Each structure stands twice: as C-alpha cells, then as structure tokens.
Amino acid sequence: MTLQKQVLFWLGALVAVILLVWLLRGMLLPFVAGMALAYFLDPVADRLERVGLGRLLSTLLIVGVFLLTFVLVVILVGPLLTSQLTAFIERLPALMMSLQQLFTDQNREWLAPILGDRLPDIQKSLSELATQGALWLVASLRGLWSGGAALVSVVSLVVVTPIVAFYLLYDWGRMIRAIDSWLPVKYRDTIRELANEMDQAIAGFVRGQAGVCLSLALYYAVALIAVGLNFGLLIGSMAGVLSFIPYVGSLTGLLTATGVAIVQFWPDWHLILVVVAVFAVGQILEGYILAPKLVGRSVxxxxxxxxxxxxxxxxxxxxxxxxxxxxxxxxxxxxxxxxxxxxxxSPFYTGLSxxxxxxxxxxx
Structure with missing residues (x-):
C-alpha cells in the first residue's frame, strides 16, 4: 500500500469514528465512564495480582470497594449538596439583586462623585441585566437538575458503568495483548513508544489532577464552612471539582464565594477578606505543593x-x-x-540529502 493510500485509509477511519461518536453520544456516557474507570484502576488490579490475588478476585475487590465508597459519599454528602444546590438556585435572583443594590444604591457617597447624573441609568441597566441573568441561570439549572434525559443518564451511569468497568478491568490484559498483536510489524516499536508516551501523559495528568481536585474540594469546603459562609459546602466542592480545568475552578469559586460573602457579611470587610484569603491560600497550595507533587511537569x-x-x-x-x-x-x-x-x-527541513x-x- 502506498503512503497516499495509507493516509487516505486512516483519515477515513478517523472520520468514521468521529461520526460514530457524534451519532451515539447520547448513550455512550456509561460505557466511556466504565472504560475510563477500568483504565485508571488497572494498576491497582496489577498490584493485587502481584501480591497473590487472582484477576477475578482483584477485580471484584476493587469494584466492590469503589461502589461502597461511592455509595457512602452519596449517602453522607449527597443530601447536603442537594439541599444547598436547591436553596442556592431559589435564592440566586435575590442574591444578585442584593449585590446589585449594594454597588448602585444612590446613597453610596463613594459612587456619586464618580458617576454623577448617570448613576440612575446605570442602576437601572445593571438591575435589568442582573435580573435577566439570574432568571436565565435559574432556568438552566432547573432544567439540568430536573430534566428527564439527565435523570435517565444518571441512572444508566450508576447501573451500567460498574458492570462495564468490571468486565473491562477483568479482561484488560488480554485486550491489550490482542491489540498489540494486530499492530503492523514494521511500525510496531514506534507505535508502542507512542502509546507508552500517551499512557504516561494521560495517567500522569488525570490521576494527579484528580488528587488535586479532591484535596482542593475538601480544603475549600471545610474552610468556607468554618468561616460561616452560606452554601460553603456547595461552593467549595464546586471550586475543587472545576479545578480540573486550570484556573477555572479557583476563579469561579472566588467570584461566587465573594459575591455571597458581600451580601451576607456586609459591611464587615474582615470576613469578606477572610473568604478571599481562603482562595489565595488555595492557589498557593495548588501551585506550589499539590500540583508539583501529584501532577508534575512532564505530562x-x-x-x-x-x-x-x-x-x-x-x-x-x-x-x-x-x-x-x-x-x-x-x-x-x-x-x-x-x-x-x-x-x-527530514530533508524537507534540513535541506540535506x-x-x-x-x-x-x-x-x-
């Protein structure tokens, strides 16, 4: 097969896979989640096998412990997060209006010299913007929370994912050996090298970043609850989970927590500054301790x-x-x-034969 035909073949295969994933995206979630779970738990199963446990027993033990931990977390933390999320959605318009009034009240002497006669117009515009934004966000959250499709996805995720993870984890070694035997002999070493580099990048980042997210979620939640911030558990958990996306989690948590703190603690600036300090310390922990230790710099x-x-x-x-x-x-x-x-x-870059x-x- 010529190089041109090989390129066309693999491009066609790539397009077919992308199209298939796009068409089946509505039902792939539990299977992709189960595959991801099996991939990240495979090293644990390998260690248990080296200790002396069989593959079947190791798989049953790992999946059982994971399910037990998941159920305990849902039972202990789930109701608190659900109640706080429901209350936050209900109170969001009032919070937005309170925050808007604090910054645009005509009695605020520090704004009058700056804005002058434009203050009433600005106040009206901000009020309309805050109201529309809050109503849109509440409607979106309610739709996401109560949507039938979302409920079906959650049920299928809870039921199907452990089953998929069990079978894939049990057969992981055999699947890898089978795929390895299908590799073209001429390029087998190169493909293995690339696959190993991909594995190190994926495992190093995701496993490490998952540890960072859990650590930050625990820290933010405990710290905000200790400060006495309303919805501290919800905001802290959200900030920790969103820390998987660089800078997004900390910034989202900081803005949300600061807004709630201003409405709740005004005019006590000390507690508001304490809330800001919580996220400043979190950034220091993430940047100088957690990320270098758990994620590293070579992913x-x-x-x-x-x-x-x-x-x-x-x-x-x-x-x-x-x-x-x-x-x-x-x-x-x-x-x-x-x-x-x-x-x-290549000669194309170097100009050499x-x-x-x-x-x-x-x-x-």
Missing amino acids: GLHPVWLMFALFAFGYLFGFVGLLLAVPLAAAIGVLTRFALRRYLA RTVDASDGTDA
Whole structure:
C-alpha cells in the first residue's frame, strides 16, 4: 500500500469514528465512564495480582470497594449538596439583586462623585441585566437538575458503568495483548513508544489532577464552612471539582464565594477578606505543593490546549466529550510532537540529502 493510500485509509477511519461518536453520544456516557474507570484502576488490579490475588478476585475487590465508597459519599454528602444546590438556585435572583443594590444604591457617597447624573441609568441597566441573568441561570439549572434525559443518564451511569468497568478491568490484559498483536510489524516499536508516551501523559495528568481536585474540594469546603459562609459546602466542592480545568475552578469559586460573602457579611470587610484569603491560600497550595507533587511537569498538556480541548469536545459531544477531551488532547499532543520531531529530522527541513537526528543534529 502506498503512503497516499495509507493516509487516505486512516483519515477515513478517523472520520468514521468521529461520526460514530457524534451519532451515539447520547448513550455512550456509561460505557466511556466504565472504560475510563477500568483504565485508571488497572494498576491497582496489577498490584493485587502481584501480591497473590487472582484477576477475578482483584477485580471484584476493587469494584466492590469503589461502589461502597461511592455509595457512602452519596449517602453522607449527597443530601447536603442537594439541599444547598436547591436553596442556592431559589435564592440566586435575590442574591444578585442584593449585590446589585449594594454597588448602585444612590446613597453610596463613594459612587456619586464618580458617576454623577448617570448613576440612575446605570442602576437601572445593571438591575435589568442582573435580573435577566439570574432568571436565565435559574432556568438552566432547573432544567439540568430536573430534566428527564439527565435523570435517565444518571441512572444508566450508576447501573451500567460498574458492570462495564468490571468486565473491562477483568479482561484488560488480554485486550491489550490482542491489540498489540494486530499492530503492523514494521511500525510496531514506534507505535508502542507512542502509546507508552500517551499512557504516561494521560495517567500522569488525570490521576494527579484528580488528587488535586479532591484535596482542593475538601480544603475549600471545610474552610468556607468554618468561616460561616452560606452554601460553603456547595461552593467549595464546586471550586475543587472545576479545578480540573486550570484556573477555572479557583476563579469561579472566588467570584461566587465573594459575591455571597458581600451580601451576607456586609459591611464587615474582615470576613469578606477572610473568604478571599481562603482562595489565595488555595492557589498557593495548588501551585506550589499539590500540583508539583501529584501532577508534575512532564505530562505535556499546556493549560490553554487543555481548556480548548475541554470546551471543544464538550461542545461537540456533550458530557461524553468532556470525558474524552483529556485523553484525546494528550494523544494529539504526543502525535504532534512526534510529527514535529520527524519534520525536524527530514530533508524537507534540513535541506540535506540524508536525514538528521532531531535530538542531537547528527546524521541518522
């Protein structure tokens, strides 16, 4: 097969896979989640096998412990988060209006010299904007929370995902060996090297970032509850989970918590500054302790590229796209670096008749 035919074949296969994922995106969530769960729990199963447990027993033990932990978290934390989310949705318009009034009240002497006669018009515009924005956000959250499709997705996720994860985790080694045996013999070493680099990037980032998110969610929730902030558990958990996207979690949590703190604690600036300090300390913990220790700096995922991948794949494929975004971004990054190395070593770049090793500049 010529190079041109190979390129056309793999491009056609890629287009077919993308089209298939797009068509089936509504029912793929539990299967993709189960595959992701099996992938990240496979090292634990391998360690248990080395200890002496069989693969079946190791798989049953891992899935059982995971389900037990998940059920306990849902029972202990779920009702609190649900009640706070419901209350937050109901009180959001009032919070927005209170916040708007604090900054545009005509009695605020510090605004009058700056805005002058324009203050009433600005107040009216901000009031309308805050009202419309709050109503839109409340309607969106209610639709997401009570939608029938969302409920079906959650049920299928809870029921189907553990089953898929169990079977994939049990057969993981055999699947990898089978796929490895299908690789073209001529390019087998190169493909294995690329696959290993992708595995290190995906596992290093996602496992490490998951630890960072859990640590930050626990810290923010406990700290905000200790301060006495309304909806502290909800805001702290949200900030921790959204920290998976660089800078988005901390910024979202900071803005939300500061707005709630201003409405709740005004005019006591001390408690408002304490809330801001909670997120400043969280950023220090994330940037200088958690991220270097748990994630490291060699995963090859730039924050801007990661954010673009999450938004792009989420827009195209919904929640399934969010699950696929990180591994696909890591894979694309690895393939791009590989292609760049080949280009730098090619005669097209060097202008030489012989290829040059891109790492040290010597003749290959």
